[in-house]
Amino acid sequence: MSPRQPIPFKMYLFCPPSPVKFYDAAAAACSRSLKMATSSERSPPPFPESEDQEPDPDPADGDSDEGEDIFTGNSKPAEIKAERHQPPVDVTAKLQRDIPSSDPLGDLDGSGANKKPARDGRQADLFTEPRSDIFSEEAAARPARPGPASGSNANSSSKSNGIHSDEEQDIFAEATVELSLDSPHSERKETPKPVTSTESSVAVQPSAPKTALKTMAELEEEESEDKFELNISITNPEKVGDGMNAYMAYQVSTQTSLPMFRSKSFTVKRRFSDFLGLYEKLSEKHAQNGYIVPPPPEKSILGMTKVKVGKEDPSSAEFVERRRAALERYLQRVVAHPSLLQDPDVREFLERDELPRAVNTQALSGAGFLKMINRATDAVSKMTIKMNESDIWFEEKLQEVESEDQQLRKLHGVVESLVNHRKDLSINTAVFAKSVAMLGSSEDNTALSRALSQLAEVEDRMEQLHQEQASSDFFVFAELLADYIRLLGGVRGCFDQRMKTWQRWQDAQVTLQKKRENEARLLWANKPDKLQQAKEEIAEWENKVTQYEADFERISTTVRKEVLRFEKEKARDFKNQIMKYLESLLHSQQQLIKYWEAFLPEAKAIA
């Protein structure tokens, strides 16, 4: 696989947090020309708005691969050239969409610069001084060129390649890698961004309001084209320790081609409280911005106690398996979320060998109680906030969420009863099989005796089938429904956050009003010394009001996007599960056919 952006990727050598969707970012960056590449549109939040523009985190397959290739191959320009000739299709497509004139490489040689909008102008700069942001832009552009032009324009390719290699080498020389990181990665937010503070030259980033709305459609298209290159599996639950201090350690294996990780595949051991700790951290950071943070599986004191005590019975094995699957799904959802994937905590969770024990996740700890109290106060305050909803969309959505929650709960109950009946059937079939076997062995007639034993065997196999089908029902549907009931809680949570933000804005407005009144009073009372202070306060609160209003707008947009994304994911999830269920049903029936076909001659042979 050829790297599309050799130069920026090299930077990964120096700065671990790599932009996930580099190419998308690059493409988007190209379209947004100068506006892109602002990691600091809003300084503190780890995931700046710009990221919102691209909810889907799916890095194109090519990305990581190419990153890797770049690492190995970037020392040879020729190789790079070869590699560059295969830019990922989507980026190419995007770039070609964005770029009015999809000129072949020839344009890159400076002359083409004129044809392009602002970027070209910057490209000229690029050739003179390796400004990383432009670099990335150009780099983004270049792969597009080489792509279509690879066949025909060997010359220009080599030229551009040459330029590239120059750039590369220059970049290499520079330690200021973050620059290029920033520009294409306006969408991708990494916390190591603070490192980029060195790049004052990166001031090219205009702190323009996100052009998210403008390019949202594009982004959504991009998202649908991207493929996800990160596989997580949780395996091998092992009991560690003894007695009441024992716990289950799960092996979390990641396979990825994303460059932001240290290696392609790695495994760590985690315990349940680690997962809970991850959720706590993510929730603290992102829930307030309106993101839907997937909730982890529930604690189960009873289940775990059985395991700890060491009961080796099928119910505790079932419990462990259920938990393992739930944890796996949980992690998969977390990394499927574009913004959450960027969070270093997530990366740390997946990569780091030893995690500090998350103690405040224990059910009966002090922190646990604190959390309960916080939640209670939240609930109370939620009830007292009466929001003037200006956007009907939110109100409707919230109602939908409520009714959906009810529906899912009903479905879950029904599915659970179905699962139980299937389990019963499995047990009853086994008992029946035994009876038939006994009958067969007391039978004098040999053929009949044999037929009855065969029948017993058939019934035994059917018992197995029923068991499998029950477990399929369970894992395909019951757990899915339970997951979504929990997720809906997260959705409600982000609506609540939005309400809180609104409230904060309203409160600020009220305070501002009070300050203004105060100022008027002071004016009237003619107290000039306090007046100054009052004016300052007014200014301060005016700023706050503006900021909170902007916050509210921002969170509203985020919530909207998140909900849309959630619904898409939900539809996709359910579709996949239905497919799986159909396949398992079909498989069962086909097995049954085999069994009956095998039994029929035996039955006929009775004489």
Add this chain to the structure above:
Amino acid sequence: MVVSVSEMMDDAPEVSVSGFNLSVSSIKVTEAIKKENSLVFVVGAQEFPSKKQHFVDRKFEDFEWLQQCLLMPDGIPGLQGIIFPPLPAKPCAFQSNTQEKMIKQLGLLGLDDDWKTYCMALEMYLQLVVSHTTLGKNQVLRSFFTQTQGPGGQAGRKGILNRLSQALEEIKKENHQDVDEFFRNERASNSSLVRLTKATTERLIAVVRTQQNIALACGHFSTTLHLGVGPDEDPAAKTFSKLSLKLSEIIIIVKKNFECVAENNLNILGLGLDLVSRYEESEKEMLFRRTCKLVELEQNSKNLEKAKPAKKANMEEIKKASEKEFRHISDIARLEIQKLHRVRVEVFQQCLTSWCEKQLHAARETSSILSQHLRAFKQLDSTE
């Protein structure tokens, strides 16, 4: 009729009852009608060779009367050696009919709410009676099949088969040592078979009930899915609704499959097992009768030995009579037992084969419907 009685019996399909011949295969108990407080069964039969059809309404009491009449005639030697075709248990009163009660009373036959299975059992009973060499000659059959007015109501007469007469002495007699090895073995094997077959039937009942429950649960699942689908405007919700409906369809398929499987289990395998089980009980009763006779004979022999010369001749008569009777019974019993063994095997063969074929057919049908759905679903997937 799954189990073909006429094929099982060596006897000619048509039985001659002094001019009144019935075609065994034409005997049908078509339905059970609930009239007032009891069930009325419609019994149909066709005469041979006149092809005259008879349809009469019979209540269960009429069947009971028939059974008792069959045991009455004294003129037939060794009548007690016959293994009588088993009559299903009496259906319970209506008002308080729960499935639990029905099953307790009727065993497997109580699983079917429509009484279809029960009718089939009655039908088999009639066919077995009519096709029996000895029993089929009984005159009462004529009135049973032709008289409009049901002969029942005379159930007060106690027949030999009346189970109410079982008393403690029977238990003693049951374990009485037998003189004949054949019968000794038969009694032992019969007693274990009775037990095992009954247990198997009960387990099958549990399986069928669970399958019926699963079908019900699938119905609930599908209904709930339907109820959750409302008018949606935005595309994501629409997709989800479509998926819900699709899943609902699939669950209905599963439901129908289970209903079919349960029905096959009940009406084919279940019926066969039930018949075998009741036949074995009937055999047990026959063997018991014979044992009673044996006890009587031995008693008579003892009496004869102890008897004073004056009464000796009398005792001798009695002893000879009972000996003769006992011999008759044993002879008939031997034949009947051998027939029963054969019948058992045939019943199993027929019903297992038929059952397997039906289940195979059901599985194939369901499988093809499911793969159709899967294909359609995959296409849907790729186009969306």
